[in-house]
Amino acid sequence: xxxxxxxxxxxxxxxxxxxxxxxxxxxxxxxxxxxxxxxxxxxxxxxxxxxxxxxxxxxxxxxxxxxxxxxxxxxxxxxxxxxxxxxxxxxxxxxxxxxxxxxxxxxxxxxxxxxxxxxxxxxxxxxxxxxxxxxxxxxxxxxxxxxxxxxxxxxxxxxxxxxxxxxxxxxxxxxxxxxx
Amino acid sequence: xxxxxxxxxxxxxxxxxxxxxxxxxxxxxxxxxxxxxxxxxxxxxxxxxxxxxxxxxxxxxxxxxxxxxxxxxxxxxxxxxxxxxxxxxxxxxxxxxxxxxxxxxxxx
Numbered sequence: 569x570x571x572x573x574x575x576x577x578x579x580x581x582x583x584x585x586x587x588x589x590x591x592x593x594x595x596x597x598x599x600x601x602x603x604x605x606x607x608x609x610x611x612x613x614x615x616x617x618x619x620x621x622x623x624x625x626x627x628x629x630x631x632x633x634x635x636x637x638x639x640x641x642x643x644x645x646x647x648x649x650x651x652x653x654x655x656x657x658x659x660x661x662x663x664x665x666x667x668x669x670x671x672x673x674x675x676x677x678x679x680x681x682x683x684x685x686x687x688x689x690x691x692x693x694x695x696x697x698x699x700x701x702x703x704x705x706x707x708x709x710x711x712x713x714x715x716x717x718x719x720x721x722x723x724x725x726x727x728x729x730x731x732x733x734x735x736x737x738x739x740x741x742x743x744x745x746x747x748x
Numbered sequence: 749x750x751x752x753x754x755x756x757x758x759x760x761x762x763x764x765x766x767x768x769x770x771x772x773x774x775x776x777x778x779x780x781x782x783x784x785x786x787x788x789x790x791x792x793x794x795x796x797x798x799x800x801x802x803x804x805x806x807x808x809x810x811x812x813x814x815x816x817x818x819x820x821x822x823x824x825x826x827x828x829x830x831x832x833x834x835x836x837x838x839x840x841x842x843x844x845x846x847x848x849x850x851x852x853x854x855x856x
Contacts, residue, residue: 619776692756
């Protein structure tokens with residue numbers, strides 16, 4: 569998650585509140601944050617909306633950023649919160665149409681032009697969707713991004729021990745689902 | 749960790765089955781830059797100077813109040829000292845000495 573070169577960029581008396589400085593931040597982190605969001609919401613359009621909201625929130629919150637965490641951690645936190653808010657809102661909106669939001673996400677994924685996975689990958693996404701949201705986050709961050717538990721702990725405000733247990737449990741559930 | 753993931757890794761791997769539109773990230777940066785420039789707060793030098801004036805005025809006000817309070821306090825002390833001196837001047841030395849000796853006995 570953290571990139572030493574980019575962290576230096578930001579730490580070096582950078583006036584983050586100017587547009588040029590902020591553009592650098594966007595360029596440095598947009599891809600990582602996009603995929604972090606996309607893995608949770610699955611749809612490119614939704615991920616794009618959330619990513620925009622994330623950076624707008626970051627821009628608006630820059631003056632309040634005290635540098636007591638790394639920029640990457642701060643941005644990941646905003647992105648995560650925006651994603652969870654989005655999913656929560658979507659769940660409320662679809663409560664009458666579908667029993668589960670996850671059914672909706674999966675149905676949309678199958679017909680999504682920006683999904684090019686094979687059957688096994690589709691089944692994996694299906695299995696991941698069965699996990700509770702926070703556990704999905706943990707699984708995605710560990711399995712796909714290989715983020716350390718220490719870094720994850722700062723983003724999700726959860727202890728390392730709890731994250732390890734959550735991931736271990738997630739893997740077991742997913743493997744059981746894949747074997748069915 | 750690899751051990752517990754082995755079924756997943758063997759069967760599926762870690763590639764994400766998602767694609768994005770062409771030049772998405774290049775366009776995204778431009779999009780955000782235009783949104784941010786709309787929201788940019790212009791630097792107004794008047795605001796900065798006004799703020800400095802307010803701060804200076806508050807500081808001067810505090811100094812004046814502090815100075816006034818100090819003078820009042822000093823006057824009080826001066827007055828107190830004068831009153832003490834006056835009272836003491838009304839008592840003869842013998843009476844004063846008796847008083848101090850009694851105090852000493854009381855405190856022993």
